[in-house]
Amino acid sequence: DSGVTQTPKHLITATGQRVTLRCSPRSGDLSVYWYQQSLDQGLQFLIQYYNGEERAKGNILERFSAQQFPDLHSELNLSSLELGDSALYFCASSVVGRGMNTEAFFGQGTRLTVV
Amino acid sequence: AQKITQTQPGMFVQEKEAVTLDCTYDTSDPSYGLFWYKQPSSGEMIFLIYQGSYDQQNATEGRYSLNFQKARKSANLVISASQLGDSAMYFCAMTTPDGYGGSQGNLIFGKGTKLSVKP
Numbered sequence: 001d002s003g004v005t006q007t008p009k010h011l012i013t014a015t016g017q018r019v020t021l022r023c024s025p026r027s028g029d030l031s032v033y034w035y036q037q038s039l040d041q042g043l044q045f046l047i048q049y050y051n052g053e054e055r056a057k058g059n060i061l062e063r064f065s066a067q068q069f070p071d072l073h074s075e076l077n078l079s080s081l082e083l084g085d086s087a088l089y090f091c092a093s094s095v096v097g098r099g100m101n102t103e104a105f106f107g108q109g110t111r112l113t114v115v
Numbered sequence: 116a117q118k119i120t121q122t123q124p125g126m127f128v129q130e131k132e133a134v135t136l137d138c139t140y141d142t143s144d145p146s147y148g149l150f151w152y153k154q155p156s157s158g159e160m161i162f163l164i165y166q167g168s169y170d171q172q173n174a175t176e177g178r179y180s181l182n183f184q185k186a187r188k189s190a191n192l193v194i195s196a197s198q199l200g201d202s203a204m205y206f207c208a209m210t211t212p213d214g215y216g217g218s219q220g221n222l223i224f225g226k227g228t229k230l231s232v233k234p
Contacts, residue, residue: 002159031220043206043224056211056219088158094220103150104222106160 003027006091006107014115018079021110025072025093031055032074033094033104034066038087049074081114088112117142119207119225127231128197135182136192136228138207147210149190150222151181154204163205166190194230202232 003026013019025032034046036059045058049068060066063081068074078085088111092104118141128134140149151163166174166181174181182191194201208222 002161033221042226043208045221045223048219048221050220056213056221058221090160092160096220103162103165104220105162106152108157108159111158 002105002107004091004093004105004107006089006110008110009108010111010113012113012115013081015081015083017081017114018077019081019112021076021078021089021091021112023074023076023091023093023107025074025091026105029093029095029105030072031094031096032068032072033092034060034074034076035090035092036087037090037109038084041087043090046076078112083114086112086114117144117209117211117223119209119223121207121225121228123228124226125229125231127233128194128201130199130232130234131196133193133195134197134230136194136205136207136230138190138192138225140188140190140207140209142188142209142212144212147212149181149183150208151179151190151192152206152208152224153201154206154227156203160206164192197232199232199234202230204229 005024030051033048037043046060048056066076088109090109092106094104120139147168149166153161164176180193204227206227207225211219213219
């Protein structure tokens with residue numbers, strides 16, 4: 001158990017809908033990362049938050065947004081969903097936001113299926 | 116641009132034998148970190164080993180070791196005495212520069228190698 005909790009584990013929704021994925025980082029970790037894993041794109045970094053503030057952005061679509069709350073949990077919001085958004089979404093956390101050995105601990109992921 | 120290349124989509128190894136998973140990377144940043152993660156069929160990502168670009172010695176963690184060849188920009192994972200439970204996808208990843216001489220916390224991943232251990 002990595003200590004990172006993601007809910008829900010599975011989500012099936014229709015095109016055009018909006019969903020929210022939730023992540024609770026490991027106790028003490030200030031940095032939260034969101035990744036998307038799909039068959040065609042592989043594992044892609046979406047966005048990073050550090051202590052409530054956005055720290056870095058990757059290949060995140062404008063239809064997607066995220067935030068980190070004062071209690072450090074994070075939510076990833078996906079809207080106007082398309083079939084191609086079907087993927088495994090990971091949240092990861094680490095103690096620091098920068099540095100070489102920023103070993104990230106991953107949650108079990110949320111498998112999103114858009115039908 | 117930074118890039119991680121894993122050229123072996125799939126590999127087979129006999130139980131109890133050693134196996135090397137290849138990883139090459141491309142970066143112009145002198146400071147970086149390299150990671151290996153394991154993803155079993157259940158889906159979770161499990162951290163295995165880390166190597167910093169300035170580390171003098173190759174990293175080791177139990178049955179895992181990292182063969183770091185900086186000049187060749189390779190960071191191969193060696194698994195000794197393979198076990199059936201080692202069957203999984205393995206991902207090589209590296210940190211990204213933050214523009215201030217350090218590294219961001221987020222990782223760039225390769226496409227992975229699927230390892231199958233045969234009894």
